[in-house]
Amino acid sequence: MQILASAETALKTITPEGATRQVLSYGGGMMLVQFTFDAGITAPIHSHPHEQLGYVVEGELDLLMAGQDTIRLHKGASYYVAPNVKHGVVIYAPTVLIDAFTPVREDFLV
Secondary structure, three states: OEOOOOOOOOOOEEOOOOOEEEEEEEEOOEEEEEEEEOOOOEEEEEOOOOEEEEEEEEEEEEEEEOOOOOEEEEOOOEEEEOOOOOEEEEEEEEEEEEEEEEOOOHHHOO
16 A cells, blocks of 8 residues: 655656556555656557546547547546556657556556
């Protein structure tokens, strides 16, 4: 459990596509994660058994999600991804996302 964190000091992990992932807080069945992307990064289509809520702190991206039209998101937008739904993003400008997951993404804790 990590109940308090700051994006300024949280451990940074570089994802395979080149984004920076920081686990901010987690406990019980929830987790909050910050992702930072440079323009030009594409997070490949993937799925996971977790529910996901996201908020665009800064930037511009396309959200790709099975069963939905591609949508361009900007600062202040939010989104929901249901468990096991295939999704990904294409980043057009430096972007910061805050994602909440339930249950905790154990794969992000290694």
